[in-house]
Every structure is written in C-alpha cells, then in structure tokens.
Amino acid sequence: MLDLKLLRQDAAAVAAALGKRGFAFDTKTFDALESRRKALQQETEALQNERNSKSKSIGKAKAAGQDIAPLLAEVSGLGDKLDNAKAEFERVQAELDAFLARVPNLPDRTVPEGLTEAENLELSRWGKLPDFNFTPKDHVDLGDDGRVDFEAAAKLSGARFVVLRGEIARLHRALTQFMLDVHTQEHGYTEVYVPYIVGAQALRGTGQLPKMEEDLFRVGFGEDGPAAFLIPTAEVPVTNLYRDRIIDEADLPIRHVAHTPCFRSEAGSYGRDTRGMIRQHQFDKVEIVQVVHPEHSWEALEALTGHAEAILKKLELPYRKVALCGGDLGFSSAKTYDLEVWLPGQDAYREISSCSNFLDFQARRMQARFRPQGGGKPDLVHTLNGSGLAVGRTLVAVMENYQDGDGSIHVPDVLRPYMGGQSVLVRS
C-alpha cells in the first residue's frame, strides 16, 4: 500500500512513477473517491459530535435531577441521519480501500526502464561455464533411471509434480540443510519453522492478495470456514510474524531464514517450462527475510542478495545477477535483483533467486512498526526478502553442471558432509 499522503499531495507524480512498471494509475477515479470520502467523513463526524455532546448534556441533566424530555426530543431523528451518513461513508471508504489495495509499489529510480523480461539489466556474471567434451544432458534425462520420476507424480497428483528417489532425494535434502546452515551460522539469520497454510489477511499483508489470487491454492476448514491458502512462498508467514506489531528499535534488524514447501497454481503459465522440474506446483525453497530500520533497507538489499549469492559460490555454480526492469517487478517490490543460474541442459541462465526491497509497502499493509529508541511515534519498518535459494532449481543446477559423460553426478565439495561423504552419484 502506498502512502495516502503522497497520493493526495501529488497523484500525478505517483501515476508517472507507476508508468515505469506499465501500471496505469487512474488519477481521476482516485481524486473522485478521495474528495467524496473527505466530504462524507466530515459530515458523519459532525453528526457524531452533535450526538455525543447532546448525550453528555442528557447525562448531566439527569444527574442534576432535571427533566430530560425536551433534550430527548432534540436528539430524536439524529440516529437515523447518522446511520445513513455512516453507511454511505463506509461504502466509499471500502471502495477507496479496494482501489488502493490493487496499486503496486513505486519502482525505485535506479530500476531499469523497460516493460518485459528482455529489458532486465545484467549487472554481473560469476563462475566459469562448464566445458563438457560431450553433449550435456538435462536433469530429466539424467534422472530418468527412476530417481527423478514425473510419471509417478502425475499418477498421484497430475502435471507439474515430481517424485525424487534415493540419492537424488537425499541430495535435495542435503541442499536444504546446507543452505540453512550457511544462513544461520555465517549470515546471522535465525531459523523459523512456520505454518504452510495461512489466512487471507496474511496474504494481503505481503501483497499476494488481492491481485494474485488465481495463483494460490485454496484450502478450507470445512465448507464455510474462513478462506485459507497454501503458502506460495515462506515470505508470507515469516514477514507476517510482524503484522500488527511494534518492535523495539534495538531489536532491528531482524533476520529470519525458513525452509518451506511453496505451492503455486501457475495459472497463466500453461505451456511454459512443461519439461522437468523448473516450474512445479510444489517446490521447496529456503527463504531469507529481513525487517530493518527504514534508513538501512538499501544496504540490507545488497547484503541479502550477497547472502543468496554466497550459496551459489559455495556450490560453484555459475550465475549472473540481473536488475529487474520496471515492468518485470513484482507487485510489492520497489527494486528486485534476480540471480540466474547456468543450466547446461537448457544452455541458458534461469532464475534461482529473487531478492527484493519492499520499503514500507508491505509494512504499511501489515502495520509492522518499530518504536524509535528514546521514545517517539512508532514508524513503519522496511521489509526485504530473497530466495536463498529455490531448492528444486538448485538441485537441477547441481545435476546439470556436475554431470559426467556416463551420466553420473559429482557431489559439490560443500555438500559431501551432508551426503555421508559420498562424492559421486551413479545411475542405477
């Protein structure tokens, strides 16, 4: 949610800034709703004032033993007038809220111009692309001995699911453990275990609702229970830990890491990435989240991105860092870096981490605030998060980059302690 004051002061500037991401901000509708809201609010508050002060004088008169009948007559009819005014005010307020809930965050001025993925800006490359003296296979072929089994998963759950077996399943688990250990022991994150089912309020807080509802799996507690959803990312439960809370400034920054499955319906991506486990309805991710003082969020974004990069470096996976252009930015983000890992099987870089600074956009929706040291008014925190990393895609990257001509897969050095010391995984 954007700052309402900013919108009132300079809706035109907001509209211009949102244009960078291809969002058409309807200044006319906003202005109309806002001036209507203002008039109605003043009207209802004046009526409330009248009722309150008259009620008080009734109380006083009664206490003084005076006849209150004339006062009661004065107040008759006021109630209905107030109810009508209030109902109208609430209707307009709700309309305004719904309008604002669909307005995305303002892109930072350093965000590259552009409306499509193609205009993202490459910032750096790391690592040497593997030089095979054979034609590299992709992870689907490398795992087709039954260790990566899409058919078994399809039988259980349909398309876009996978069953992993044996050493590949263990490698997947090893990657998760490794990532959690690095972030907790080297980067100062506190591990949290969180629910995988959340209510609508949490999803509104981080900005997945109302716009992204089609991409969520809805579950329920009974037929007419409250709406509940499978989490599309750990960002939702972890960031919302701070919803409606006032944190002591001394407790900032807060850094959390969580490993969770993520569930996405992938509505609208039919036909994309249908081969392999790049785009699944269910995948595991290790997510890092920071809640910081508003003055420090930009440096926190650089640090957090570095923490995600550190995993790729330790795994010796070649990658590049990209700044998303305005049009490719997520709804809540002011600026996002994507890390894209090299996949020999696709002969391409593919997204494996997305690191964003949301400034106070999520904090305002969530009412996540901090109390300044030495007292004073609570102020909104800034929130950030990044994948550190997407586990399924990392598994794909390890398989494809560490493959041998005979289809065996070498285990990256840093993972060996997690694999019982094993150094090569051979086809069965």
Add this chain to the structure above:
RNA sequence: GGAGGGGUGGCUGAGUGGUCGAAAGCACUGGUCUUGAAAACCAGCGUAGGUAACCCCUACCGUGGGUUCAAAUCCCACCCCCUCCGCCA
C-alpha cells in the same frame, strides 16, 4: 468433542450504562538532587483519521451485529487464549 475461566495501551492489570481514551504499576522521556550513576521525588507519556500543523473534533477496550439519547460495561453470534475431561500422531 464436553465443562469452566478469560481477551482492556509497549507490558501487567482495575473498571457500578452517563466528562472513561480509560485507575494503578512496570517500561520509557524530561526535570530536581548527585562528581557521575542508582534510589527518591516532580512532570510527561496510546494508536489512527479529519490535516501540512496547532487547537479542536472523530474512531478504537478480541471481531462483527444489536439494544439505548448514551456501551469497555447490557444482549446475540463468531474468533482466539488458558485450565480440566475425552480422543489422538
């Protein structure tokens, strides 16, 4: 699932339908005192909106309804927490 108790400011916790946005304590801030600190004492101290700001006004005592001129207080529904019983990985 059954029985009972409870949800009030950053925290603890009082509150008889009528100056109750709410006692008291803790925490915090400023001051007096002190070489300095602590203690003691004095004062201040909820959030948001009308609004850029003061005054002023409005809303907020788990959530949503209702009764009333007037609701933290009475009524209804729901949510959550605690204790006990039952069931259970």
